[in-house]
Amino acid sequence: MAKSKRVIPKKRRGRPATGKDPLTALRLPPELTRAIEAWAAQQGDEPNRSEAIRRLVELGLTVRPNDRPKGKGQKQRAREIAGGTIDELTDLSANPDDQANRKRHLLKGPEEFRRVRVDRPSRKT
Known part of the structure; x- marks a missing residue:
């Protein structure tokens, strides 16, 4: 009888995935980064930069563009x-x-x- 081949999975390189969502990277000018960090410092729990950006994006998306003053x-x-x-x-x-x-x-x-x-x-x- 022939020996069965044992499949050894390849090792993955890099940091293991922490979530299923895709990573989104962006470049910000220094003055915008300073403004985000200043906003984060004013928050009670002082979130890190990525959490502060996520919260600010959520806040921006909750405002409807039709809420601007008209008339x-x-x-x-x-x-x-x-x-x-x-x-x-x-x-x-x-x-x-x-x-x-x-x-x-x-x-x-x-x-x-x-x-x-x-x-x-x-x-x-």
């Missing part, structure tokens, strides 16, 4: 940006009342287009 907040911000730009381009030779009047007319838009502007609520008549 009045965005409109107000757009109005502030437009007002700042108008202030930069204003005619300095005009008196302050004329400057304010011109700015108000520019922000409101021309009279003939006020009814058809999409960014403004329509008035009920």
